[in-house]
Amino acid sequence: MRKGLSWFxxxxxVLGFTFLYxxxxxxxxxxxxxxxxxxxxxxxxxxWYWKLFQNQQLLDAAWVTLRVAFLSASVATVLGTLAAIALxxxxxxxxxxxxxxxxxxxxxxxxxxxxxxLLLLFVAVNFDRGFWTITLAHITFTMCFxxxxxxxxxxxxxxxxxxxALDLGCRPMKTFFVVTLPIILPAVVSGWMxxxxxxLDDLVIASFTTGPGxxxxxxxxxxxxxxxxxxxxxxxxxxxxxxxxxxxxxxxIITKRQEVERQKAERLxxxx
Amino acid sequence: MSTGVTEKTQTTIGGIRxxxxxxxxxxAVPLIRYENVSKRFGEFVAVDNLSLxxxxxxxxxxxxxxxxxxxxxxxxxxxxxxxxxxxxxxxxQDLVGMPxxxxxxxxxxxxxxxxxxxxxxxxxxxxxxxxxxxxxxxDARVDEMLKLVKLEKFAxxxxxQLSGGQRQRVxxxxxxxxxxxxxxxxxxxxxxxxxxxxxxQFELMDxxxxxxxxxxxxxxxxxxxxxxxxxxxxxxxxxxxxxxPPAVIYExxxxxxxxxxxxxxxxxxAKIEAVAPGxxxxxxxxxxxxxxxxxxxxxxxxxxxxxxxxxPEKVRVDLEPPAWQEANCLRGEVWDIGYLGDLSIYHVELExxxxxxAAKPNLTRMVERPIxxxxxxxxxxxxxxxxxxxx
Amino acid sequence: MAAKAPGRWMVxxxxxxxxxxxxxxxxxxxxxxxxxxxxIAQPPYEPVFxxxxxxxxxxEAFSQLSFENYSxxxxxxxxxxxxxxxxxxxxxxxxxxxxxxxxxxxxxxARAPKSIRPTLLMLVxxxxxxxxxxxxxxxxxxxxxxxxxxxxxxxxxxIDEPLQILATDTAVYxxxxxxxxxxxxxxxxxxxEKMDETLLEAAxxxxxxxxxxxxxxxxxxxxxxVLAGCLLCFIPAVGEFVIPDLLGxxxxxxxxxxxxxxFSVNRSWTVSSAVAVLLLLVLVVPIVFYQxxxxxxxxxx
Numbered sequence: 001m002r003k004g005l006s007w008f009x010x011x012x013x014v015l016g017f018t019f020l021y022x023x024x025x026x027x028x029x030x031x032x033x034x035x036x037x038x039x040x041x042x043x044x045x046x047x048w049y050w051k052l053f054q055n056q057q058l059l060d061a062a063w064v065t066l067r068v069a070f071l072s073a074s075v076a077t078v079l080g081t082l083a084a085i086a087l088x089x090x091x092x093x094x095x096x097x098x099x100x101x102x103x104x105x106x107x108x109x110x111x112x113x114x115x116x117x118l119l120l121l122f123v124a125v126n127f128d129r130g131f132w133t134i135t136l137a138h139i140t141f142t143m144c145f146x147x148x149x150x151x152x153x154x155x156x157x158x159x160x161x162x163x164x165a166l167d168l169g170c171r172p173m174k175t176f177f178v179v180t181l182p183i184i185l186p187a188v189v190s191g192w193m194x195x196x197x198x199x200l201d202d203l204v205i206a207s208f209t210t211g212p213g214x215x216x217x218x219x220x221x222x223x224x225x226x227x228x229x230x231x232x233x234x235x236x237x238x239x240x241x242x243x244x245x246x247x248x249x250x251x252x253i254i255t256k257r258q259e260v261e262r263q264k265a266e267r268l269x270x271x272x
Numbered sequence: 273m274s275t276g277v278t279e280k281t282q283t284t285i286g287g288i289r290x291x292x293x294x295x296x297x298x299x300a301v302p303l304i305r306y307e308n309v310s311k312r313f314g315e316f317v318a319v320d321n322l323s324l325x326x327x328x329x330x331x332x333x334x335x336x337x338x339x340x341x342x343x344x345x346x347x348x349x350x351x352x353x354x355x356x357x358x359x360x361x362x363x364x365q366d367l368v369g370m371p372x373x374x375x376x377x378x379x380x381x382x383x384x385x386x387x388x389x390x391x392x393x394x395x396x397x398x399x400x401x402x403x404x405x406x407x408x409x410x411d412a413r414v415d416e417m418l419k420l421v422k423l424e425k426f427a428x429x430x431x432x433q434l435s436g437g438q439r440q441r442v443x444x445x446x447x448x449x450x451x452x453x454x455x456x457x458x459x460x461x462x463x464x465x466x467x468x469x470x471x472x473q474f475e476l477m478d479x480x481x482x483x484x485x486x487x488x489x490x491x492x493x494x495x496x497x498x499x500x501x502x503x504x505x506x507x508x509x510x511x512x513x514x515x516x517p518p519a520v521i522y523e524x525x526x527x528x529x530x531x532x533x534x535x536x537x538x539x540x541x542a543k544i545e546a547v548a549p550g551x552x553x554x555x556x557x558x559x560x561x562x563x564x565x566x567x568x569x570x571x572x573x574x575x576x577x578x579x580x581x582x583x584p585e586k587v588r589v590d591l592e593p594p595a596w597q598e599a600n601c602l603r604g605e606v607w608d609i610g611y612l613g614d615l616s617i618y619h620v621e622l623e624x625x626x627x628x629x630a631a632k633p634n635l636t637r638m639v640e641r642p643i644x645x646x647x648x649x650x651x652x653x654x655x656x657x658x659x660x661x662x663x
Numbered sequence: 664m665a666a667k668a669p670g671r672w673m674v675x676x677x678x679x680x681x682x683x684x685x686x687x688x689x690x691x692x693x694x695x696x697x698x699x700x701x702x703i704a705q706p707p708y709e710p711v712f713x714x715x716x717x718x719x720x721x722x723e724a725f726s727q728l729s730f731e732n733y734s735x736x737x738x739x740x741x742x743x744x745x746x747x748x749x750x751x752x753x754x755x756x757x758x759x760x761x762x763x764x765x766x767x768x769x770x771x772x773a774r775a776p777k778s779i780r781p782t783l784l785m786l787v788x789x790x791x792x793x794x795x796x797x798x799x800x801x802x803x804x805x806x807x808x809x810x811x812x813x814x815x816x817x818x819x820x821x822i823d824e825p826l827q828i829l830a831t832d833t834a835v836y837x838x839x840x841x842x843x844x845x846x847x848x849x850x851x852x853x854x855x856e857k858m859d860e861t862l863l864e865a866a867x868x869x870x871x872x873x874x875x876x877x878x879x880x881x882x883x884x885x886x887x888x889v890l891a892g893c894l895l896c897f898i899p900a901v902g903e904f905v906i907p908d909l910l911g912x913x914x915x916x917x918x919x920x921x922x923x924x925x926f927s928v929n930r931s932w933t934v935s936s937a938v939a940v941l942l943l944l945v946l947v948v949p950i951v952f953y954q955x956x957x958x959x960x961x962x963x964x
Contacts (some may be wrong), residue, residue, distance in 0.1 A: 160382070163372070168378065168450065179387055214660050269438070
């Protein structure tokens with residue numbers, strides 16, 4: 001029984017991962033294509049990367065995107081963490097239903113609705129649209145993702161650690177900063193990373209809420225993609241993929257190494 | 273509670289361990305007072321109008337099944353819960369409404385709650401730092417604590433680099449560092465294996481004597497409570513059922529609940545036939561009907577129904593009717609024998625179907641049992657071995 | 664808890680207020696505008712509530728509210744109803760496909776040796792970290808008439824003329840399945856991984872063959888994950904805009920795309936608001952359902 005299953009499992013994993021990765025791999029390969037025709041291989045070239053670095057519009061857009069992502073992820077992390085604490089620690093409070101509704105809804109809300117509604121808000125209060133409106137919009141929808149990530153850490157958090165700190169004379173606020181926060185920090189950091197990537201990635205909400213002078217990278221890529229596939233975009237995508245891959249792989253290697261050290265230490269302790 | 277007997281036993285049995293019984297001294301002022309304390313969580317009543325005094329230097333145990341309110345009672349003292357009604361005072365100071373970080377109590381948690389991101393040293397120093405103690409004094413105090421729990425070599429380790437027993441000792445050191453007025457221990461030894469637990473129980477008693485501190489322990493393990501405590505409070509459904517030294521709890525339980533919860537016990541239904549000072553005569557219909565005689569003062573009337581509780585180690589099993597006494601002899605048949613090594617437990621089925629347990633120490637290496645399955649036997653006990661319970 | 668710090672209420676109040684102002688209020692505005700009339704002005708709709716104008720102006724504005732946009736959207740003459748229907752249909756089929764594709768992968772991962780599970784998990788999440796747009800874009804190069812898929816089939820001699828996949832509904836299905844796959848796999852995986860493997864051994868021991876054991880034990884126990892995964896994919900897929908726009912054809916009707924067109928091309932803010940309100944009404948049942956699943960999951964732990 002085990003053998004048969006494992007054959008099935010292996011096949012489904014291999015096919016699944018092929019499906020997930022093949023398109024990306026092809027995209028990366030064709031970014032090194034010498035031909036302007038994306039689908040005909042005409043030899044290896046890094047020409048498109050050079051062209052890319054001369055494309056000022058694209059570089060400007062990348063810079064705007066990074067700034068928005070950094071700022072919105074940071075604010076969203078603070079707000080999302082507060083929301084997570086409120087939902088896991090405050091028991092029943094007035095309006096809790098509405099609050100948790102507002103935290104979970106954006107996770108599945110179609111982006112067109114979120115985008116449209118935020119735009120109409122900014123118009124209604126006569127807020128100049130551009131960098132700041134995109135940032136505000138991104139904070140709003142990414143904080144909910146942060147909140148879910150932090151919440152799932154908080155529910156498994158041993159409350160007696162906080163009680164121990166209080167018991168030893170530490171005030172609640174300080175307890176949060178010296179005990180709770182350091183322990184949930186990995187979750188907060190991955191919440192930040194998630195918010196950062198979501199913001200980098202967002203096209204629809206940014207398109208709704210932007211104004212003159214603030215074009216993000218996805219918006220720029222999108223307008224070029226609509227005109228057809230170009231190797232330049234392939235190159236841009238490859239660079240983004242490379243950055244993300246390096247960051248994620250390094251992060252996971254670090255956590256893995258910590259885990260290994262931890263296990264080694266535990267084995268040492270168990271041995272005496 | 274039949275007070276006359278209880279008082280006498282307390283002074284004698286309590287005195288065997290050490291002469292310490294402030295609860296018998298009307299002039300003694302309790303350190304901790306629970307006054308008509310209730311705690312409700314919604315509909316659920318965790319602690320029900322309970323009053324209790326605990327004295328300085330006492331090792332006091334709260335014993336009961338899970339959900340009996342013992343942990344809530346302790347957490348109210350630490351400040352993690354506020355009583356719904358009533359008052360709690362510590363050294364005369366009203367604690368209600370005072371946050372945990374201002375109370376002079378410290379707690380050792382069941383999970384130990386060691387801060388995983390801090391070293392052993394930092395964990396122990398944590399409470400001292402909150403008091404803004406100066407650096408030199410903190411160093412000295414932490415070193416003293418490390419020495420006390422014999423962990424000098426482990427100061428720089430993180431909690432996950434320690435064994436279970438070592439973690440337990442760090443947790444103890446951390447809660448002792450601030451020299452609290454009361455040390456609260458919430459199932460402190462639950463995570464240790466049996467052997468280590470027994471060792472640690474004696475270490476705890478030793479420490480408590482040496483430091484002269486008041487310890488309040490919560491446990492569901494009756495052996496643990498019996499071993500460490502000066503007094504035990506047996507709890508059920510948010511109420512105190514009996515508060516007394518371990519030997520009194522065991523030998524003079526005030527109810528079937530206590531008799532049954534602490535140790536193994538046989539309980540027989542009986543009717544009171546005569547009440548004299550220091551003696552009760554009863555009649556039970558089990559075992560073909562028999563007269564029972566128990567050396568005890570009981571406030572009850574002739575004709576009342578009552579229960580006779582008798583511990584298995586106090587029951588004799590003989591093949592012949594015991595000639596030396598008339599009362600407390602019942603006929604039956606050996607239904608089963610459990611061999612435990614040090615003891616053998618005889619389950620004797622009395623006429624009428626009631627079973628009674630008798631524990632017999634195996635004094636010699638066993639070759640063949642003199643009494644075996646399906647033998648007709650007599651079970652008996654001495655008048656001062658049993659207890660009459662009216663509730 | 665007895666400890667009541669003065670800053671305690673701030674923890675709730677700050678995110679609460681933020682979401683009220685930037686999540687709830689915008690919806691009310693959308694709702695209001697959906698009841699207004701188009702106007703050639705900036706902003707391009709009336710009435711505009713002007714708080715400075717006082718109560719009478721407010722009442723005046725209120726009396727001008729109209730359901731014209733809704734009757735416009737809900738009229739059979741326009742393609743909106745069709746678009747809602749086809750969005751739900753495409754999202755439904757895609758969700759089903761996602762489940763069929765995602766379940767074996769999640770199952771394989773959950774039964775893989777413990778040591779490689781974190782790596783597999785990371786490999787599922789990794790594409791999610793790369794841009795959504797890039798992932799959709801990658802398929803254009805594969806599916807286009809002169810694309811890699813057609814080249815491959817051509818080289819294998821399976822086809823004589825290129826298949827038209829790009830700019831059809833098929834391409835939209837592929838795009839949705841591809842982009843949403845991690846969202847389906849993750850909840851399924853966490854449900855399957857939690858399952859105690861000795862349950863299957865117990866079933867086998869009691870005489871249940873593996874395939875029956877799957878349907879009687881594994882599948883029912885994984886239902887919470889199935890539910891969460893399906894909702895997590897279905898709801899956003901209904902409102903999807905980028906995938907039908909880039910991979911779908913001109914006849915691919917999806918409400919997200921229609922809303923976008925109505926907004927940016929026809930510049931009718933009032934009609935797009937009405938479309939959004941109706942879309943939300945369509946999705947309110949699955950969204951509330953999803954929230955209950957989420958909240959239960961959080962409290963269960």
